[in-house]
Amino acid sequence: MYMPRANEETRLDIMHALVADHPLGALVRMGDDGLVADHIPFEIAAPTPDAPFGVLRAHVARGNPLWRNDGAQVMVLFQGPASYITPELYEEKARSGKVVPTWNYAVVHAHGKLRAIDDREWVLDFVRRLTNRHEAGRATPWQVSDAPQEYTDALLKAIVGIEIPIQRLEGKWKISQNRSAEDYARMAAGLAYTGSGAPLAQLMREWHPAA
Template identity: 55%
Template sequence: MYIAARHRQDRIEPMRELMATHSLGMLVTLNEGLPDADHLPFEFAEDGGHGVQGVLRAHVARANPVWRREGQQVLVAFRGPAGYMTPDPIEKVEQHGRVVPTWDYHVVHVHGRLRAIEDPAWLLAQVRRQTDRQEGVRAQPWSVDDAPRDYIAGLLKAIVGIEIAIERIEGKWKGSAPGVR
């Protein structure tokens, strides 16, 4: 991703916050030499023992072939607030009309190597964390424990975990995206 110096986000905390707030990431892999994208809700973990900069975790249906690309170098893109920005009328006058509209946005790109995980205990813990995080804001949150154990055990056999140790992370904060006009 091209990042002009004035748009580079080097602070890790705002990037982690964007990934947490906008957790649906686009996982980009190569499938028979062609780019392929899967949209998955990811969770960020501080380290997990694999990546100095942390790890991303998700799961996919076993039928989804993306998990078979284990070991592949991948990209996960997270997009935060975005929107069209019309030229500011005052700036237009001050700049003698030398202004143009633009698109403001915040994005984070995470690079790392894909690892597939089939361990049922890992999968159950990951599904619980993801569910608890999403359901925690509800007045009556649903829990994995609300479903019959044999049902959950069957579902766990139908998914595969994905973990990506973060090797490189880059952020681009173009304009004032959170307050897009």
């Protein structure tokens, strides 16, 4: 990934937070006919001795050939807030007009080797955690145990766990760090009032609280 120094994010907690908030990753691997991508919701866990940047965990359908690529080198892409930036938000527009639009975004790329985990108890524990996390904000959270036992047992046979110990983690926050403080504040304020731009405005203000 092209990485100007101003856009590089290296703080592990910040990158983990983006993955936790935007868990649908695009897992890219080399298939028989070239590059293949699978879109999968992940859990990210703390670093371990063999995973210095954390561990990604997920599950896939048994019919998906992905899990049979045990030991394969893979990359998982996570897309955070993103938005079009209009030149109307730059002070330079009024002075000279020498401005153009851009696109701001935050992304994380995780690299590591795939591990397949064909273990019923591991998968059951994982889907319970994943479900509990995403149901936590509901008034009456659904739980795996709410489904009939025989139904759950049948579904568990149809899925396989995967795990990726992260060996390299790249974070790119392209959020107009090259602009003046005035432009940066104007962008954050302008984005805050648009539906698609509000999450990016929040991220920009977290990165630069004065905005």
